[in-house]
Amino acid sequence: MEIKKWWKEAIIYQVYPRSFQDSNGDGTGDLNGITQRLDYIKDLGANAIWICPMYKSPWSDYGYDISDYYKVSEAFGTNEDLYRLIAKAKEKGIRILLDLVINHTSDEHEWFQKALANPKSKYRDYYFFKKGANGKPPNNWRSYFGGSAWEPVPNEKNMFYLHAFTTKMPDLNWENEEMKQELYKMINWWVEKGVSGFRIDAIMNIKKTMLAGDAQKDGSDGLVAIDKYIINQPGIQDLLFDLKKNTFAKHDIMTVAEAAVPDDELENFIGNDGFFNMVFDFRAADIDVPETGEWFLPTNWTVNELRDALLTAQTSVQKMGWGATYFENHDQNRSINKYFSRNKEDISEVTKKMLATILLGFRGTPVIFEGEEIGMENIELASIDEYEDVATHNQYNNGLASKLDEKTVFDLVSYRSRDNSRTPMQWDASLHAGFSTATPWLPVNPNYKVINAEAAIQNKNSIYHHYKNLLSLRNHGTFKNVLIYGKTVPKFADLDNIMAYERVLNDQKVLYFANFQNKTMEFNPSDFTGNLLSNNYDELLIQDGKFIAQPYQAIVIDRNV
Numbered sequence: 239m240e241i242k243k244w245w246k247e248a249i250i251y252q253v254y255p256r257s258f259q260d261s262n263g264d265g266t267g268d269l270n271g272i273t274q275r276l277d278y279i280k281d282l283g284a285n286a287i288w289i290c291p292m293y294k295s296p297w298s299d300y301g302y303d304i305s306d307y308y309k310v311s312e313a314f315g316t317n318e319d320l321y322r323l324i325a326k327a328k329e330k331g332i333r334i335l336l337d338l339v340i341n342h343t344s345d346e347h348e349w350f351q352k353a354l355a356n357p358k359s360k361y362r363d364y365y366f367f368k369k370g371a372n373g374k375p376p377n378n379w380r381s382y383f384g385g386s387a388w389e390p391v392p393n394e395k396n397m398f399y400l401h402a403f404t405t406k407m408p409d410l411n412w413e414n415e416e417m418k419q420e421l422y423k424m425i426n427w428w429v430e431k432g433v434s435g436f437r438i439d440a441i442m443n444i445k446k447t448m449l450a451g452d453a454q455k456d457g458s459d460g461l462v463a464i465d466k467y468i469i470n471q472p473g474i475q476d477l478l479f480d481l482k483k484n485t486f487a488k489h490d491i492m493t494v495a496e497a498a499v500p501d502d503e504l505e506n507f508i509g510n511d512g513f514f515n516m517v518f519d520f521r522a523a524d525i526d527v528p529e530t531g532e533w534f535l536p537t538n539w540t541v542n543e544l545r546d547a548l549l550t551a552q553t554s555v556q557k558m559g560w561g562a563t564y565f566e567n568h569d570q571n572r573s574i575n576k577y578f579s580r581n582k583e584d585i586s587e588v589t590k591k592m593l594a595t596i597l598l599g600f601r602g603t604p605v606i607f608e609g610e611e612i613g614m615e616n617i618e619l620a621s622i623d624e625y626e627d628v629a630t631h632n633q634y635n636n637g638l639a640s641k642l643d644e645k646t647v648f649d650l651v652s653y654r655s656r657d658n659s660r661t662p663m664q665w666d667a668s669l670h671a672g673f674s675t676a677t678p679w680l681p682v683n684p685n686y687k688v689i690n691a692e693a694a695i696q697n698k699n700s701i702y703h704h705y706k707n708l709l710s711l712r713n714h715g716t717f718k719n720v721l722i723y724g725k726t727v728p729k730f731a732d733l734d735n736i737m738a739y740e741r742v743l744n745d746q747k748v749l750y751f752a753n754f755q756n757k758t759m760e761f762n763p764s765d766f767t768g769n770l771l772s773n774n775y776d777e778l779l780i781q782d783g784k785f786i787a788q789p790y791q792a793i794v795i796d797r798n799v
């Protein structure tokens with residue numbers, strides 16, 4: 239029997255604070271803007287909000303470069319604004335989760351500044367400062383965002399520091415006990431301030447297997463991908479155990495780790511005594527990212543592969559513990575554009591509702607990224623200069639360096655850009671989509687006159703109401719237990735392009751079914767008897783004794799009758 243927990247019953251709404259709601263007319267979203275929109279989030283059916291980093295930061299990676307863990311960025315308001323948001327949310331039954339970025343800090347963090355100012359300072363060992371070989375970096379690791387992962391230390395000869403992400407994000411040294419204690423203190427402090435949990439950033443990177451000297455290069459830049467030396471390295475589990483013991487385990491909070499964990503290690507991560515409550519699985523989100531080589535060329539994935547990725551994640555996670563399920567976040571392009579990149583003509587309300595149906599029936603805590611619930615889409619900006627995302631610019635430069643022509647590189651990069659999901663939330667059809675009275679920091683998608691929350695709320699047939707209906711099935715009533723605590727059992731898995739599963743608990747069974755293709759398919763109606771709980775078409779077509787599933791039709795059926 240599944241153990242009941244509040245965080246299993248949570249529905250998370252992810253807010254990218256810069257893009258959600260501007261309350262003071264400066265073109266940038268802020269915390270008071272989130273407070274203003276709490277009722278919207280509650281009405282949708284969410285009961286937790288994960289706020290992407292809102293800490294003080296010089297914005298090299300839009301907040302994932304933190305210069306003060308204890309301070310809200312001036313761009314987003316004050317600590318008091320945050321405490322007020324936490325209190326108001328609590329009144330409405332909504333919990334607040336923060337983003338915990340503890341693999342690295344900003345280079346403008348006091349610790350790093352002190353480490354730079356004095357080579358003898360104890361803060362040197364909070365990071366990775368290493369001697370190079372005759373002015374060359376200590377090894378040939380390539381940072382995630384491109385280029386060497388080692389940056390020369392200004393005014394010091396032959397000295398470098400490590401940064402897995404941008405040069406302005408030095409990695410923290412988790413072998414340093416004092417540094418760890420500082421992080422633990424900070425985490426416990428935020429819990430005392432009323433935070434109900436954390437999404438934990440890049441946590442699989444905290445243990446490094448240091449490489450002295452170069453490894454075999456894997457690209458024309460002479461560098462080698464850093465991943466295999468800093469992701470899930472031997473010894474990381476001791477660090478994670480210690481982290482949990484000193485922080486999370488002391489409180490009744492929720493922890494969601496950004497961690498692609500191999501199936502055979504899941505128990506240690508998300509089992510009953512796991513390091514975290516749940517992790518994000520990357521298999522489906524990264525379906526179009528090649529495992530090696532050129533990241534920018536999308537793979538030739540099939541719907542069957544996507545189905546297998548999603549359902550394998552379901553069945554392997556449920557053997558061990560709990561998962562967080564999602565299609566979108568601030569690092570991904572919009573799901574409708576990703577999963578329909580090769581058949582754009584099929585992008586419609588029907589296909590958007592189909593994706594929602596597939597996602598919201600899964601076992602796990604759903605995470606909905608702002609705007610996903612109204613069907614927001616990728617943006618097409620005119621030139622690379624209009625993009626803000628540091629990763630996009632790095633990828634663009636790498637693409638050009640790989641000798642592809644400019645247009646091909648731009649098309650590939652703009653398709654993948656993280657700015658696609660970071661465009662301002664589309665609230666209504668007024669100027670700047672109701673996001674701000676000033677020009678927003680990133681352009682509003684020009685489709686906001688049609689795709690916006692106000693229009694979606696008014697139209698009972700909208701994607702928004704589809705989400706709301708699917709979420710309300712989980713939130714209360716007859717199906718709550720089976721949809722939260724039931725197992726996922728794949729169905730029709732031998733049929734091409736059919737994505738279906740049942741949620742099963744004791745004698746309750748609910749079928750989630752999607753015909754993920756632009757053609758009809760016939761079924762025996764006896765496999766579909768029961769109360770229809772959701773449908774992205776107006777009806778179920780039964781003809782000549784057959785159920786004719788329509789192109790991209792997605793339905794939910796209570797099979798318990």
Ligand code: GLC
Nearest residue numbers: 299302339403439440568569
């Ligand atoms: C995570 C975040 C991403 C950020 C990176 C570095 O992957 O989701 O946005 O760039 O970590 O902190």
